Amino acid sequence: QKEVEQDPGPLSVPEGAIVSLNCTYSNSAFQYFMWYRQYSRKGPELLMYTYSSGNKEDGRFTAQVDKSSKYISLFIRDSQPSDSATYLCAMKDNQGGKLIFGQGTELSVKP
Amino acid sequence: ETGVTQTPRHLVMGMTNKKSLKCEQHLGHNAMYWYKQSAKKPLELMFVYNFKEQTENNSVPSRFSPECPNSSHLFLHLHTLQPEDSALYLCASSLHGGEPKEQYFGPGTRLTVT
Numbered sequence: 001q002k003e004v005e006q007d008p009g010p011l012s013v014p015e016g017a018i019v020s021l022n023c024t025y026s027n028s029a030f031q032y033f034m035w036y037r038q039y040s041r042k043g044p045e046l047l048m049y050t051y052s053s054g055n056k057e058d059g060r061f062t063a064q065v066d067k068s069s070k071y072i073s074l075f076i077r078d079s080q081p082s083d084s085a086t087y088l089c090a091m092k093d094n095q096g097g098k099l100i101f102g103q104g105t106e107l108s109v110k111p
Numbered sequence: 112e113t114g115v116t117q118t119p120r121h122l123v124m125g126m127t128n129k130k131s132l133k134c135e136q137h138l139g140h141n142a143m144y145w146y147k148q149s150a151k152k153p154l155e156l157m158f159v160y161n162f163k164e165q166t167e168n169n170s171v172p173s174r175f176s177p178e179c180p181n182s183s184h185l186f187l188h189l190h191t192l193q194p195e196d197s198a199l200y201l202c203a204s205s206l207h208g209g210e211p212k213e214q215y216f217g218p219g220t221r222l223t224v225t
Contacts, residue, residue: 008151036216043115043201043216044154088154098167099214101154 003027006089006102015111019076023089023102026070030091030100033065035074038086038104047087048074079109113137115217117202123223124192132187132220134202140215142208143185145177148199148219160185161208192224 006023013019021035031052036044048063050056050072056063062075072091076083089102115136124130136143145157159167160179174196176188185202199219206213 002153004153006153041218043203043218045216046213090154098156098159098169099154103151103153 003100004089004091004102007105008103010106010108012108012110013079015079015081015109017079017109019079019083019107019109021074021076021087021089021105021107023072023091024070025072025091025100027091027093027100028067028070029093029095031094032092033063033072034090034092034099035061035063036088036090036101038088040085044088081109081111084108115202115204115215117200117217117220119220120218121221121223123225124189125225126192126194128192129188129190131189132200132202132222134185134187134217136183136185136202136204136215136217138204138215140204140206141182142205143179143182144203144205144214145185145187146201146203146216148201154201157187159208166208189222192222194224197222197224 004025033050035048037047038044050063050065053065053067060077064073086104086106088104090099092099118133142161147155156169157171158177163179174191178186201219202217203214
């Protein structure tokens with residue numbers, strides 16, 4: 001079983017739609033949860049960061065962590081064509097361990 | 112270019128060649144990382160350097176040889192590669208090793224081994 005599971009997509013939605021991206025994980029020691037966005041021909045850039053459980057909102061983006069279910073989500077409201085990218089979830093324990101990434105979900109927002 | 116830069120952006124090499132990838136960070140960070148990104152696979156951490164000292168080698172084959180002469184520069188020396196080594200190689204940096212979130216990535220080097 002992979003430590004982090006993420007549906008690779010591709011996911012195609014119309015402009016203005018609400019997008020839900022998800023990851024599940026198996027390691028209950030994970031405490032730090034991140035979402036990276038990677039545009040084509042670019043490196044990943046940190047989009048959202050959450051510690052432990054709960055929600056975090058930043059503009060059109062909301063990150064949710066449900067540690068009891070070992071499930072994290074990223075919601076994008078009013079999606080735009082400029083949101084078209086691959087979204088990577090990543091997580092880490094608090095013992096100095098390495099970042100563990102999901103395989104990424106490719107998102108396409110159509111005008 | 113600011114942040115983390117990588118050269119070359121594209122590289123095609125034969126299995127008997129020797130080449131090097133270069134990474135430079137302009138952020139004043141002390142930790143640098145090499146990752147391998149293959150299609151439809153998660154990023155794989157290869158090496159970690161913290162204050163120029165290698166702190167992690169994630170069971171990487173010896174045909175990949177890292178070098179970190181100072182906190183701003185990181186190299187990945189390549190020799191006798193295999194076609195399955197074709198991938199996007201990403202360099203990242205963070206203020207300190209073990210930093211939980213703030214890793215900044217370069218644009219990557221797209222490597223093709225023929």
